[in-house]
Amino acid sequence: MQYSVGVEYALHCLVYLIDAPSNESIGIKDLAEFQGLSETFLSKVFSKLSKANIVISVPGVKGGYRLSKPPEDISFWDVIEAVEGPKPIFQCKNIKDNGYLYREGCCSAPSSCTINLVMLSAEKQMRDYLRKKTLAWLNEELDRDLSKQVREETRKYFSKSNK
Known part of the structure; x- marks a missing residue:
């Protein structure tokens, strides 16, 4: 299992939107430039x-994006x-139904595949864990892990008053 790099880009960028005043937005160009990312991607x-209602698009010359809800209401999941x-x-393909005994009809297949049940349970546990990790939690962790200077310089970079 592997998530695309888009998930990482999204989480990093969303953290920068947390401190934006509710009447301001941050442009894609600034977000991409700050992290050295492709603006198109x-x-x-x-x-x-935006389609998932995690961010709101603000049109116009000074437009961009801002969070659509509080960071504690946006989970990693x-x-x-x-x-x-x-x-x-x-994605279970029910290959057990192609097995020799099931093809010949001499055994009745169990109603649920044990392998599928284990995998679904593992996915549920992972989703539940990721639902508990929010942008607010991530922001607090970054406050602990990064120097105060780095956090302040990052906030200044995205501040409209410095543009």
């Missing part, structure tokens, strides 16, 4: 985040599902 990621889509990680 990041636009596609933010289009998905919300972002993953927005960027990757809702498909399950494990």
Whole structure:
């Protein structure tokens, strides 16, 4: 299982939107430039985040994006599902139905495949864990892990008053 780099880009960029005043937005160009990312690719990621109601697009020359709800209401799983889509990680193909005994009809297949049940349970546990990790939690972790200077310089970079 592997999530696309779009998930990482999205999570990093969403953290920068947390401190934006509610009447301001941050442009894709600034977000892409700050992280050394492709503006085109990041636009596609933010289009998905917008469709999932994680961000709001603000049109105009000074437009951009801002969070659509408080950071404590946006989980890692919300972002993953927005960027990757809702498909399950494990996709059972019911290959047991092609097995010799089932083909010949001498055994009745169990109603649920044990392998599928284990994989679905593991996915559920992962989703539940990622739903508990929010942008607010991530922001607090970054406050602990990064120097105060780095956090302040990042906020200044995205401040409209410095542009």
